Amino acid sequence: MKYSYVKPRKKTPFTPEFQLIIIFFGISISMLMTTYIFLLYKNYTFEKDKMRIVNERLALQKDIELLNTKIAYIQKQKALAEKIYTNNTVLRDSIANLFDLVPERITLSKAQLLKNGLILYGITPNKDVYNFMLQAPLRSIFQKTYTSFYPAKNGWLHFVSKNYMEDDTTDDEELTNED
Amino acid sequence: MWSKKVVLSKIFEALYVKVLVNIIIQKTKTLIYIEVYGRKGVVEHIHNEFDTPTPSQQMIDFITSYTKETPYFYISYLDPSNTQGVVPTCNKNKLAYYKDISSCEYLCFNNSWTFYTSKSELYELEKEQGLLGVDFVFSPFVVLANFFQDKISSHISLYVLILEDSIVLSVFEDSMLLYGEHLVVKITDDEDTFSHVDDEDITEIEDALDENIDLEDIDVDDNIESLEDFGDIEDLDSLEDIEDFSDNRDIEEELQEGDMDLKEGDKEHFNQDYSRFTLIEESVAHYYKDDRYESKFLENIYIADSVGVSYDLKKLLEEEMFFNVYIRRIDIGVEVSEIAKKELGL
Amino acid sequence: MKINITRHHIYMITVSVILFLFVILFSFLVLIPEGKEYRQKRLALKKEFKEYYKYENYHDETVAKYKELQSKNRHIITAFDSIFNPQRFQKQHKNYFSSLILSKLNREKDEDSFAVYEVNTTSKISSPTNFYDFLDAVNKSDWIIGVNFPIDFQRDGEMIKSSFTMKVYANNKDKNSTKSGSKAK
Numbered sequence: 276m277k278y279s280y281v282k283p284r285k286k287t288p289f290t291p292e293f294q295l296i297i298i299f300f301g302i303s304i305s306m307l308m309t310t311y312i313f314l315l316y317k318n319y320t321f322e323k324d325k326m327r328i329v330n331e332r333l334a335l336q337k338d339i340e341l342l343n344t345k346i347a348y349i350q351k352q353k354a355l356a357e358k359i360y361t362n363n364t365v366l367r368d369s370i371a372n373l374f375d376l377v378p379e380r381i382t383l384s385k386a387q388l389l390k391n392g393l394i395l396y397g398i399t400p401n402k403d404v405y406n407f408m409l410q411a412p413l414r415s416i417f418q419k420t421y422t423s424f425y426p427a428k429n430g431w432l433h434f435v436s437k438n439y440m441e442d443d444t445t446d447d448e449e450l451t452n453e454d
Numbered sequence: 455m456w457s458k459k460v461v462l463s464k465i466f467e468a469l470y471v472k473v474l475v476n477i478i479i480q481k482t483k484t485l486i487y488i489e490v491y492g493r494k495g496v497v498e499h500i501h502n503e504f505d506t507p508t509p510s511q512q513m514i515d516f517i518t519s520y521t522k523e524t525p526y527f528y529i530s531y532l533d534p535s536n537t538q539g540v541v542p543t544c545n546k547n548k549l550a551y552y553k554d555i556s557s558c559e560y561l562c563f564n565n566s567w568t569f570y571t572s573k574s575e576l577y578e579l580e581k582e583q584g585l586l587g588v589d590f591v592f593s594p595f596v597v598l599a600n601f602f603q604d605k606i607s608s609h610i611s612l613y614v615l616i617l618e619d620s621i622v623l624s625v626f627e628d629s630m631l632l633y634g635e636h637l638v639v640k641i642t643d644d645e646d647t648f649s650h651v652d653d654e655d656i657t658e659i660e661d662a663l664d665e666n667i668d669l670e671d672i673d674v675d676d677n678i679e680s681l682e683d684f685g686d687i688e689d690l691d692s693l694e695d696i697e698d699f700s701d702n703r704d705i706e707e708e709l710q711e712g713d714m715d716l717k718e719g720d721k722e723h724f725n726q727d728y729s730r731f732t733l734i735e736e737s738v739a740h741y742y743k744d745d746r747y748e749s750k751f752l753e754n755i756y757i758a759d760s761v762g763v764s765y766d767l768k769k770l771l772e773e774e775m776f777f778n779v780y781i782r783r784i785d786i787g788v789e790v791s792e793i794a795k796k797e798l799g800l
Numbered sequence: 801m802k803i804n805i806t807r808h809h810i811y812m813i814t815v816s817v818i819l820f821l822f823v824i825l826f827s828f829l830v831l832i833p834e835g836k837e838y839r840q841k842r843l844a845l846k847k848e849f850k851e852y853y854k855y856e857n858y859h860d861e862t863v864a865k866y867k868e869l870q871s872k873n874r875h876i877i878t879a880f881d882s883i884f885n886p887q888r889f890q891k892q893h894k895n896y897f898s899s900l901i902l903s904k905l906n907r908e909k910d911e912d913s914f915a916v917y918e919v920n921t922t923s924k925i926s927s928p929t930n931f932y933d934f935l936d937a938v939n940k941s942d943w944i945i946g947v948n949f950p951i952d953f954q955r956d957g958e959m960i961k962s963s964f965t966m967k968v969y970a971n972n973k974d975k976n977s978t979k980s981g982s983k984a985k
Contacts, residue, residue, distance in 0.1 A: 283589035300819040314834040321841035359946040367935040388951040
């Protein structure tokens with residue numbers, strides 16, 4: 276201090292009343308700001324979470340598609356396998372039926388199973404036996420039947436029976452025993 | 455260069471006016487001078503006087519009515535301590551040579567002299583004025599030096615500030631203080647004395663006067679001694695000396711004084727002025743006698759008169775002490791305010 | 801009663817008004833829209849979560865279904881995946897035949913996007929029942945094999961010489977579906 280023995284008191288425009296006003300508004304504004312910052316933060320996290328959830332859902336979607344394709348494939352495999360199995364079983368049954376069809380007195384020497392036909396080579400005692408016992412059931416199964424005979428050594432007849440189906444619905448021959 | 459805080463506070467300051475409250479405490483009353491200082495200078499000023507030396511509710515209300523305008527108000531006091539004075543050096547080691555200032559608060563003025571006051575009295579002032587507060591306390595010596603700053607820088611003279619109940623006296627030459635003293639005027643019951651002015655009591659009065667005269671005699675003796683120091687009387691008669699003597703007359707000051715109306719004293723004022731004169735005389739004698747002070751011959755006395763002294767004082771000083779007396783009226787409130795403004799840099 | 805308003809009061813009132821206006825403006829122009837956005841976003845997120853849970857449930861069901869199918873049809877799946885090994889086949893089914901000869905594997909045209917290999921087989925059996933049993937056994941073999949026409953039976957002394965074609969079905973290698981891993985939890 277240049278001339279005075281004492282230093283003057285600190286002079287500030289922030290009198291107690293003014294300080295009160297500032298503190299009051301300060302608290303209010305800081306509360307508003309806190310709320311605002313909170314809202315900003317929450318909005319940001321909401322957006323982020325939404326993105327995340329959407330992405331996860333899409334991933335799930337993709338995976339579901341993938342699984343569905345795999346499921347479809349397995350089902351296809353199963354269908355094919357079942358078809359094959361049934362085919363085999365049907366084949367077995369048909370062959371069994373065929374051989375059951377052949378009566379005792381007729382002996383087959385060769386049988387050719389084709390897709391739409393059946394060719395039998397064998398010996399029959401006489402035509403009648405062949406016609407009644409073999410030809411008739413064959414006729415009932417096949418649409419076209421051709422038989423040719425030629426005599427055998429011991430008086431019996433060799434026969435060649437060619438039988439064909441008309442319809443070509445499937446590759447497999449359907450030999451169902453209608454008896 | 456300026457920190458952010460300083461810049462901010464300067465902006466705040468610029469938004470407000472400053473209120474300078476200057477309080478001069480006297481024995482029976484308090485003088486208050488308030489200045490409202492805006493950007494372009496003094497906007498408002500008002501004097502007031504309260505008949506109590508301690509703050510009254512009225513006084514506080516008056517001051518508060520101005521200070522509530524702005525937070526930048528400064529309450530300045532003229533130091534009313536009984537124990538205060540000056541020392542003609544700023545050198546800390548030499549201070550003790552003149553006065554024991556261990557219990558004093560002191561400051562250096564302009565790197566040339568020190569003014570001091572009693573710490574305890576300062577503390578008491580702060581305590582008493584607690585409600586208002588204290589921002590500045592100025593020494594009357596500073597006020598005096600500032601008031602006569604145009605004269606101080608020239609040849610050696612005696613400068614006296616006359617207040618209601620004290621006298622502040624100092625000797626300056628070339629802006630350097632050679633001697634200074636703070637004198638307290640004892641309040642004599644002048645009124646009582648003069649109310650009894652009957653012929654019967656004149657003897658008593660004369661006795662009192664005689665006592666004063668006795669003192670005067672002694673002083674005259676001292677004066678003669680000092681006069682002898684100045685060489686032969688014959689030399690004094692030489693024209694050159696007379697011319698020098700006449701040059702020392704302050705013509706400017708005399709012209710100023712011309713406008714002034716010194717009262718022809720009535721008995722009451724005379725008593726007061728006489729006691730004032732006595733004190734001045736004592737102090738000057740002390741100055742001449744004391745070896746510690748550079749005792750040069752004083753021819754001129756400049757008086758800052760804040761109370762309105764009578765013509766008698768001038769006459770006494772001229773006739774008894776052979777001074778060229780120049781009296782300037784001073785409004786003490788205004789002058790304290792000037793110091794406050796200087797302190798604040800306004 | 802003179803009401804004296806000091807400059808300091810004016811400043812304080814101005815500051816108060818400004819701060820008050822700021823509070824009001826901020827609340828209405830900034831805070832409330834942000835609050836609305838908050839509510840909206842929260843709702844949207846909730847909806848998304850619900851949707852996700854639906855998908856999650858469906859996914860879990862699908863995974864379960866897939867796993868079930870996998871476990872139920874393991875034999876078929878592995879059969880499709882296995883490479884036909886004639887030697888092993890011969891070893892496994894020679895019981896039914898007195899002799900079994902397999903030809904080389906021929907790659908045929910793909911059927912239904914499955915790779916098809918044909919094998920011509922000639923064998924000798926003692927009686928047709930062997931053939932029937934063989935056909936039953938083929939269904940349980942390590943591969944998906946279908947016995948196909950033309951099938952020949954020819955009497956050869958006490959034995960029956962039989963020849964037939966077998967079609968072996970397998971996964972097409974570029975399909976690569978059973979080998980890849982899925983997100984099955």
